Amino acid sequence: xxxxxxxxxxxxxxxxxxxxxxxxxxxxxxxxxxxxxxxxxxxxxxxxxxxxxxxxxxxxxxxxxxxxxxxxxxxxxxxxxxxxxxxxxxxxxxxxxxxxxxxxxxxxxxxxxxxxxxxxxxxxxxxxxxxxxxxxxxxxxxxxxxxxxxxxxxxxxxxxxxxxxxxxxxxxxxxxxxxxxxxxxxxxxxxxxxxxxxxxxxxxxxxxxxxxxxxxxxxxxxxxxxxxxxxxxxxxxxxxxxxxxxxxxxxxxxxxxxxxxxxxxxxxxxxxxxxxxxxxxxxxxxxxxxxxxxxxxxxxxxxxxxxxxxxxxxxxxxxxxxxxxxxxxxxxxxxxxxxxxxxxxxxxxxxxxxxxxxxxxxxxxxxxxxxxxxxxxxxxxxxxxxxxxxxxxxxxxxxxxxxxxxxxxxxxxxxxxxxxxxxxxxxxxxxxxxxxxxxxxxxxxxxxxxxxxxxxxxxxxxxxxxxxxxxxxxxxxxxxxxxxxxxxxxxxxxxxxxxxxxxxxxxxxxxx
Amino acid sequence: xxxxxxxxxxxxxxxxxxxxxxxxxxxxxxxxxxxxxxxxxxxxxxxxxxxxxxxxxxxxxxxxxxxxxxxxxxxxxxxxxxxxxxxxxxxxxxxxxxxxxxxxxxxxxxxxxxxxxxxxxxxxxxxxxxxxxxxxxxxxxxxxxxxxxxxxxxxxxxxxxxxxxxxxxxxxxxxxxxxxxxxxxxxxxxxxxxxxxxxxxxxxxxxxxxxxxxxxxxxxxxxxxxxxxxxxxxxxxxxxxxxxxxxxxxxxxxxxxxxxxxxxxxxxxxxxxxxxxxxxxxxxxxxxxxxxxxxxxxxxxxxxxxxxxxxxxxxxxxxxxxxxxxxxxxxxxxxxxxxxxxxxxxxxxxxxxx
Ligand SMILES: Nc1ncnc2c1ncn2[C@@H]1O[C@H](COP(=O)(O)OP(=O)(O)OP(=O)(O)O)[C@@H](O)[C@H]1O
Ligand SMILES: [Mg+2]
Ligand SMILES: [Zn+2]
Numbered sequence: 013x014x015x016x017x018x019x020x021x022x023x024x025x026x027x028x029x030x031x032x033x034x035x036x037x038x039x040x041x042x043x044x045x046x047x048x049x050x051x052x053x054x055x056x057x058x059x060x061x062x063x064x065x066x067x068x069x070x071x072x073x074x075x076x077x078x079x080x081x082x083x084x085x086x087x088x089x090x091x092x093x094x095x096x097x098x099x100x101x102x103x104x105x106x107x108x109x110x111x112x113x114x115x116x117x118x119x120x121x122x123x124x125x126x127x128x129x130x131x132x133x134x135x136x137x138x139x140x141x142x143x144x145x146x147x148x149x150x151x152x153x154x155x156x157x158x159x160x161x162x163x164x165x166x167x168x169x170x171x172x173x174x175x176x177x178x179x180x181x182x183x184x185x186x187x188x189x190x191x192x193x194x195x196x197x198x199x200x201x202x203x204x205x206x207x208x209x210x211x212x213x214x215x216x217x218x219x220x221x222x223x224x225x226x227x228x229x230x231x232x233x234x235x236x237x238x239x240x241x242x243x244x245x246x247x248x249x250x251x252x253x254x255x256x257x258x259x260x261x262x263x264x265x266x267x268x269x270x271x272x273x274x275x276x277x278x279x280x281x282x283x284x285x286x287x288x289x290x291x292x293x294x295x296x297x298x299x300x301x302x303x304x305x306x307x308x309x310x311x312x313x314x315x316x317x318x319x320x321x322x323x324x325x326x327x328x329x330x331x332x333x334x335x336x337x338x339x340x341x342x343x344x345x346x347x348x349x350x351x352x353x354x355x356x357x358x359x360x361x362x363x364x365x366x367x368x369x370x371x372x373x374x375x376x377x378x379x380x381x382x383x384x385x386x387x388x389x390x391x392x393x394x395x396x397x398x399x400x401x402x403x404x405x406x407x408x409x410x411x412x413x414x415x416x417x418x419x420x421x422x423x424x425x426x427x428x429x430x431x432x433x434x435x436x437x438x439x440x441x442x443x444x445x446x447x448x449x450x451x452x453x454x455x456x457x458x459x460x461x462x463x464x465x466x467x468x469x470x471x472x473x474x475x476x477x478x479x480x481x482x483x484x485x486x487x488x489x490x491x492x493x494x495x496x497x498x499x500x501x502x503x504x505x506x507x508x509x510x511x512x513x514x515x516x517x518x519x520x521x522x523x524x
Numbered sequence: 525x526x527x528x529x530x531x532x533x534x535x536x537x538x539x540x541x542x543x544x545x546x547x548x549x550x551x552x553x554x555x556x557x558x559x560x561x562x563x564x565x566x567x568x569x570x571x572x573x574x575x576x577x578x579x580x581x582x583x584x585x586x587x588x589x590x591x592x593x594x595x596x597x598x599x600x601x602x603x604x605x606x607x608x609x610x611x612x613x614x615x616x617x618x619x620x621x622x623x624x625x626x627x628x629x630x631x632x633x634x635x636x637x638x639x640x641x642x643x644x645x646x647x648x649x650x651x652x653x654x655x656x657x658x659x660x661x662x663x664x665x666x667x668x669x670x671x672x673x674x675x676x677x678x679x680x681x682x683x684x685x686x687x688x689x690x691x692x693x694x695x696x697x698x699x700x701x702x703x704x705x706x707x708x709x710x711x712x713x714x715x716x717x718x719x720x721x722x723x724x725x726x727x728x729x730x731x732x733x734x735x736x737x738x739x740x741x742x743x744x745x746x747x748x749x750x751x752x753x754x755x756x757x758x759x760x761x762x763x764x765x766x767x768x769x770x771x772x773x774x775x776x777x778x779x780x781x782x783x784x785x786x787x788x789x790x791x792x793x794x795x796x797x798x799x800x801x802x803x804x805x806x807x808x809x810x811x812x813x814x815x816x817x818x819x820x821x822x823x824x825x826x827x828x829x830x831x832x833x834x835x836x837x838x839x840x841x842x843x844x845x846x847x848x849x850x851x852x853x854x855x856x857x858x859x860x861x862x863x864x865x866x867x868x869x870x871x872x873x874x875x876x877x878x
Contacts, residue, residue, distance in 0.1 A: 082668055086664050091662065092662070102668075107669075110670070111670070269728070276578045279727065281668070282718075286723045291722055508707075509702060509707070509711045509714040513695060513714055513717075515721065516717065516719035516720075516721065517657055518691065519657055
């Protein structure tokens, strides 16, 4: 047994590496810059976790979504690795300070990208040896990847400031173009690229076209009685997530909950834990419950609407079958589905008129308020949401309108409006195109798996049977797997609160 | 109309056309500002402060629009909300049906975060004890707050890691407290807890018994905690274990920044001097003084306004039937500054013993 296998076995308790893992880790621990493309559920976490144990120096892990980061950190810590820590915007000032005073060269530090513009954090990190700079879900840093945020565009300069530690980017969904963009954005030097197929053989695809929403709902109910659980149902909006979960309840399935980004954190966590622990079997969710979520036995993913890109579709579908067993992904599609994502795209970017209004207001209030003027008041005043605001700040900085945190008021002119508008229109068009691409893929009769692979610049070599609805697969051919129902001792509802509490705290009595 | 609508309508009625809708929003959400807490006392709706902490602005204005559409309120110029007769009637119909559980006291337990402080610690303690009592060491905590996790670790050390004793204590004291509430409410409370038998339930999952209204459910749940805290406060000797879960610093309604201002004040500095020393605006320092006037019994008004003047202002406010600073200011101009008027209005608090 060689060294890596031993560590895998002893420290992580796995028998063998999953395909690709060992090769990737071998490159990383040689301190090369590495891009790793492994399918959803392919074990990317282990790749950087194990590498971090072998490289001297602190490991920084950048992940895009806050909830994702918290989960990952708590799962790793719950498994016993207390070297894993995190700093993100949800921590209080004191908590950040405490984490910072506790990190050392063994730490694996998860950071949300915006934390890297925090001076205290950067000062502290600069004093330490950084062994590895990991960017998980790296497709997000590409202008062409989904969930793009401007904070990512600073990663290159930040990495330089940290003395250019070896850089390790991981993703499941990167086309060649995205891959090149990742390399460029992170300033990687002749990186080693490990590209594995995005294909998930155990997932079977079904696309059903309907003419209107009534038909869709009927079809959905029909599927509900056939599909295997646990299941995730994705919707385009929060409202529909709630609506569908009520529908499911009405159909007699009580073990359902909805999940979306607008819920309070405590309830969001409870739902997530209930689902992971098999206490509920259906979850109706917006895209907030996607990327990175790791529950082995999800058997079905239903898309009640069209997602916004092939990447997003593949990421969400990738929540299924992570235990290697057959799973089914169903997309219910209706021509009107495109309206919601298209309007999301529209709202994501400021319009020309908005830009002009904001700039005029900035100029005026600057005059009347003098030096006391704060950019943030503008955000409040016009109720600009975080993402659009950050995007605006980024472009203002990039075009020199904000220098050293000072607004150069005279540069807020018409020319700037036109220039920004141009940028935003281009980005908008790209996004619209990506939506249309997915729509066409789902609309055509060609093999869905083949189309996905083609999209990610792969050739379809092996045949997967059964494959997808275009290849003749239907629900009737689906394997019906009867899993022994996990024995979750449920507290009897007829119990009084007192006996419930008693049972929680004193497991060994009461059986007398 | 659900609970949220009721609360908004109720507060608009209380504020009596004297505050903007955003003032209503801040009150419900519990903005940490002297103005908000002062409003709550002046207009006798202290229990409602921070009653819906996670209320989103869009959600709030959606409700305002719905209330306008139903002709329950009017939004006048400068965003001031007023209740209509139809709206008043609607509220009258509600009498006898309290919108808030009577134990609920937002200004005491929500505004300064003491209810949340208690619950985060309590729920994590129950989860941890219950998992450990079942011989399970690995679990994902229901509370991600590092500070709370660290706090619990210290508590365990204090009790020499004896989970049996800790479980006994928490059980005895909790049942004692829950016996004081209805069975229905006690069940609600226990169903929020996480143990190896199941994860705590969300308000959406528990609202069946409470008019299918998750917000109502949440308010009732919180009122149980408020009652816990009130009882523990009254008889701390009876609840030695749960005393550990109660926020320590009394008078914690005062922000740190106001405390610092108070420090300089006691050194005899003037408002302007403090503003210079602390590099804060004069108006910010004045906000601090209002905070202190509201919450610090030892706060001394006299350098800023005399008792006679306070009396004068309060009587005038009563005569003019207004608590709007602008109106009072116009009336008195230029006798009193805005700051003096606000300071005088804090004295209204004493009259408020709801
Ligand atoms: N060598 C291994 N042997 C067995 N199981 C493994 C191995 N490596 C990882 N796993 C398991 O595979 C599952 C998926 O891993 P992980 O969450 O890292 O996937 P991922 O590649 O990050 O997927 P995604 O792109 O969806 O985030 C986890 O449950 C993990 O414990
Ligand atoms: Mg992952
Ligand atoms: Zn196919």
